[in-house]
């Protein structure tokens with residue numbers, strides 16, 4: 429249980445022990461940042477040379493390159509914010525940013 | 531132990547509410563990839579506090595502590611002292627603070643750590659203003675950049691954090707850029723292995739504060755290096771190494787051209803920045819060479 433720290437309101441005449449826990453984070457969470465997306469990265473798999481530049485450049489670290497798969501660039505759209513860095517950095521420019529919502 | 535609600539690969543949550551295209555988010559992931567889970571992180575208020583999280587949620591799998599804007603380095607020194615008292619020599623103590631929290635408000639406590647030789651890795655991610663409170667100028671905001679407190683462009687140059695650190699003669703200090711992540715990670719590893727204080731000053735493009743398209747974050751970092759606005763170098767055991775040298779600097783327009791914070795400048799002012807940057811760059815390289 430997380431107990432938030434309370435300000436001491438009265439002067440304490442005698443020293444006392446307080447057990448203070450908070451504010452403390454106990455949950456490792458993730459925001460639904462995919463809902464921010466306005467532009468969506470779309471990969472031309474035929475043109476992709478599977479170099480991994482997009483994966484290394486993504487600030488959210490949500491791109492997987494799976495070489496043996498025909499759709500070789502896999503993006504986790506739960507978290508993709510649509511920033512477009514992957515598209516901008518791709519050396520063969522095979523990612524385009526398409527409008528997802530206006 | 532944390533209650534893991536959404537797992538991630540690596541030590542950083544995938545859904546962190548940093549702006550789309552945030553350079554700092556890319557830095558945090560690469561830094562923790564190198565440092566690993568045997569790390570305790572100290573984060574002051576600022577954009578990096580997005581990783582500390584909100585309420586009882588955190589976006590980092592490692593233990594951490596959020597102090598005040600002025601005492602990140604002092605908090606780190608305290609954690610180090612506690613670890614030392616327990617005989618723990620292996621855990622990395624990482625301070626991860628913005629430019630405002632470093633070059634302005636936290637400079638005294640940082641100076642204390644550097645002077646006492648506390649084994650702390652201090653990273654200043656430099657987005658060149660107080661971004662989290664709405665883009666106020668800091669002493670790291672470059673000459674002529676527009677912020678809410680310098681609407682017609684800052685009238686002075688920036689404070690030189692690296693040279694301040696070097697003046698304390700610490701064992702390791704380096705600048706880095708997301709333009710070269712391999713170089714950045716190599717420097718993080720060196721800093722981790724340093725027996726004593728180490729400092730990394732990392733250029734951090736910020737689409738919100740610098741007003742450019744988020745897709746250009748890495749491109750802008752690259753342009754900063756190629757135009758001479760950001761110099762990559764290391765100070766290691768008293769020796770300076772310049773990591774990257776441009777035969778000929780690219781015109782400044784390739785860096786400032788697509789940033790809204792430099793958008794209101796006249797032709798004459800742009801020429802003035804060009805002259806200023808070229809002069810500063812040449813002077814700085816001569817100074818670095820003379821340090822060896």
Ligand SMILES: Cc1ncc(C[n+]2csc(CCOP(=O)(O)OP(=O)(O)O)c2C)c(N)n1
Pocket residue numbers: 575576577578598599600627628629630631632635657659660661662663668
């Ligand atoms: C002593 C003090 N002054 C002001 C603030 C308000 N404040 C919180 S975050 C912040 C901005 C910090 O800027 P910086 O360190 O550059 O980090 P950034 O937000 O740019 O990532 C400020 C001014 C504070 N928390 N403490």
Ligand code: SF4
Pocket residue numbers: 471475476477478479480481482483493501517518519520521522523
């Ligand atoms: S950067 Fe482009 S070419 Fe390289 S793996 Fe990604 S999509 Fe394919």
Ligand code: SF4
Pocket residue numbers: 469485486487488489490491503507508509510511512513514515
């Ligand atoms: S658009 Fe941005 S967040 Fe989405 S996959 Fe590309 S780099 Fe990552």
Ligand code: SF4
Pocket residue numbers: 547548549550551552553554555577657661662735736737738739
């Ligand atoms: S304001 Fe800038 S540094 Fe802060 S989260 Fe947004 S892009 Fe990142």
Ligand SMILES: [Mg+2]
Pocket residue numbers: 628629630656657658659660661
């Ligand atoms: Mg800042």
